[in-house]
Amino acid sequence: MQAVPSRISLEGIVKTFGGFRANDDVSIHVAEGSIHAILGENGAGKSTLMNIIYGLYQPDAGRILSRGREVKISNPRQAMALGIGMVHQHFKQVDTMTVTENVVLGLPGRPVLNLAQDRKRIIDLAQELGFDIDPDQPMWSLPIGMQQRVEILKLLYRQADLLILDEPTSVLTPSEIKPFFNLLSRLRSSGRTIVLITHKLDEVMEMADRVTVMRLGRVVANIEASETNSRELARLMVGRDVIFDVTRTPPRIGSPVLEVADLVATDERGLSALNGLSLTVKAGEIVGIAGVDGNGQRELAETIAGLRKASAGTVKICGQVADRLNPAERKRRLRMGFVPEDRQKVGLDLDSDIAFNMVLRSFRLPPFSRHGWVDFAKIKTHAKQLAERYDVRMRGVGQRARDLSGGNQQKIILAREMEDEPELLIVSQPTKGLDVGAIDFVQRTLLAQRDRGTGILYISTELEELLMVADRLAVIFNGRIVGELPVSEATPERLGLLMTGKAA
Amino acid sequence: MSVVGQPSVKAQTPSGAEPRAGRVAQSLIKFAFMLKTVWAVLAALILGAFLVQLAGGRPVAAYSALFEGAFADYYGISSTLVRMSPLLLASLAVIIPLRAGLFNIGAEGQIYIGALLSTLVALYLPEVLPSWIHVIACIGAGALGGALWGLIPAALKAYRGTNEIITSLLLSYVAVYTVGAVLHAWLMEPGAPYPYSREIPDALVLPTFLSETEAHIGVLIAVAAALVIAVIFRQTTLGLSIQTVGHNPHAAVYAGLDVKRLTLSSFALGGAMAGLAGAFEVLGLKYRLFDHFSPGYGMQGIIVAFLAALSPLGSIVAAFFLAGLQVGAGAMQRTTGIDTTMVEALQGMIVLFVAIGLAFRYHPERWSRRVAAWQKPTQGE
Incomplete structure (x- = not known):
């Protein structure tokens, strides 16, 4: 099937959450020493899949082969032992520690540290990849792009040769992207394998050797990047029907x-x-x-x-x-009504009850309060009416917003933002x-x-x-x-x- | 109290009428959870009994001396009330900002600045006003002093994002030594052995409400303040606004609340409470401003607030209880020889057990499952 041996293969991976199929019979082969892009919209199942490879989730069905050998990865430590490392969208770093300390942090089997030696090896490793780093800088003082490199150094320091990068360019400024691509090329030419999770077409076209397009938890295409174009990828990603x-x-x-x-x-x-x-x-x-x-x-x-x-x-x-x-x-x-993106952090006061949330943005106005005094009876009847009209499923308007499902929470917000036309x-x-x-x-x-x-x-x-x-x-x-x-x-x-x- | 009987009730759930008995059992369990703080206090008292034993005393005698001294007679109760006043006000100084999610660790400093301003008004405002107006001015000056001192950490928080825990705590030291410095430099009575001010005019001394005791009306004002604060949180838009900021600052901005202004006003209101405590110490109890007059009321206010689970009404009870322990400690030492520091250990243990109690929450679903499980085996027999 493939001339180059596969670094990691997923075969028939299925993962469901509740009734929702996040991954549905997903099969992917990532060739040794290649950059393999996983392309898809939000919610297409990319992250779930990567978390399975990294041992954070267990698949319901299917198998994982590392260099042709079937493996079971039940936690990130086992993934690391197989040479698999992941850079998350949000870095896992200690801001106040130096670069060296962050790289060394959590290395197993090292009761006594020799930071001077680590420091030197970090400089060498960075130079090998074509950039300079000051290993004594505290993490917080570095620009995001450099923090990301430290994250990659961390993995390489642990002998990872398969790097999973989750939306790596989403945190970068435009000027940081080009150097980052150069780094990826160097990693590839040094024989490492990279899995690039992204929803950006131009990145795929520029960097990837091979692309897997995912949609609604399924693989819709597995193609060589050289045999496709952004147009086709866009169509595949969004779906024609x-x-x-x-x-x-x-x-x-x-x-x-x-x-x-x-x-x-x-x-x-x-x-x-x-x-x-x-x-x-x-x-x-x-x-x-x-x-x-x-x-x-x-x-x-x-x-x-x-x-x-x-x-x-x-x-x-x-x-x-x-x-x-x-x-x-x-x-x-x-x-003007506004339904914010983050309904839990912005749209609602989760620790208050439904009734209050229905008037969150108007409780200081009549008829819900007069001269600073709150009329809870009014708020309650108002909430009951709205809850009925918008079909909020609840035990009563005195129930805490936190205890409702996402759909019902959204109904509260919609009701509140739309009731005054x-x-x-x-x-x-x-x-x-x-x-x-x-x-x-x-x-x-x-x-x-x-x-x-x-x-x-x-x-x-x-x-x-x-x-x-x-x-x-x-x-x-x-x-x-x-x-x-x-x-x-x-x-x-x-x-x-x-x-x-x-x-x- | 039927406190001891309750835990055994749930085990003896009768088997016959299952749904009803189950419901009764569950509401008893829920009630037991509501009394968490009471259990914590009892646990601390029991552990305290062992300490008394270790110190060579008899626990029953020590506790009865303690509680009789604090609560059993007219003078005991009046002393307890006098002690309660600053504790209650200091706890309100903690509770109000904490409802907005802000930690006021600096009630102590606000007490000192309140006392200072109150003393200045008492000593230096010309006595042309009717004395009752002058007294009100003194009390107001105390509240104002506390509020202004509270505004400093609040403003730093609101406009600079500075951690209010650190600033309010450190400003307490600034306040205590500022009062010391002012006393040394200007206010100290000539020839006094210790830095304290002149006595305030007799006309400005707060009246008492229990004859032949020190129980000044500051106590009543403190209780009234707690009631007012309780009403504010229950019934007013200000209370609800503060509460919303405390729950979720992002939602508060979305709701159109001015989070900066609420930060300032909750700290100012809290500081005013502490400032009142300072004023009452001068006007009602000591009649002078003393250097280092507060034995740490500000910090004890945190304990009271914590015991009361941030409820202003609960604070009245908690402050009364803690004041009783402190007043009774003297009686205990006199009659049984157990050192008063025993009470400090007791306070510490109460805090510890209340904190442990926070880990136990009432989960209706979990308990209904358990109750059902208890009933099953008995039915099978």
């Missing part, structure tokens, strides 16, 4: 309810996230924001909602400049982590709201979902809208290219 099964009426479009002009904002690390983004949403339409995760979606939603400060540009809601208003004022005065609704990844029934409920609710005349900005990384719900699509790439098109003209191929910045 997009299902339109939501009945929808043509939109009755009104005047603009959201006008964003030349918006500039930075993310938590101070890197630019929005680079002069402009966008308009009119009453009665759903505008979908499509894009690969991490291209400014979260920052866009938060800036419009008032949770993040823009460094330049304006946000107009219903014709009024919103820049100086806080999130509650935008909701109340400008009639907003003119504008920002929804961010509203179906993330929900089961099929809850997804259906959320989408139908939003469509009904649109029919009542609300303008909706729908941000999602799920293309199928956008194609189903949105009237118009705007593609975000690198903090800018790189293309807008009516949903009728949107094909996954075209979107895929826009999403990866390949087409204007």
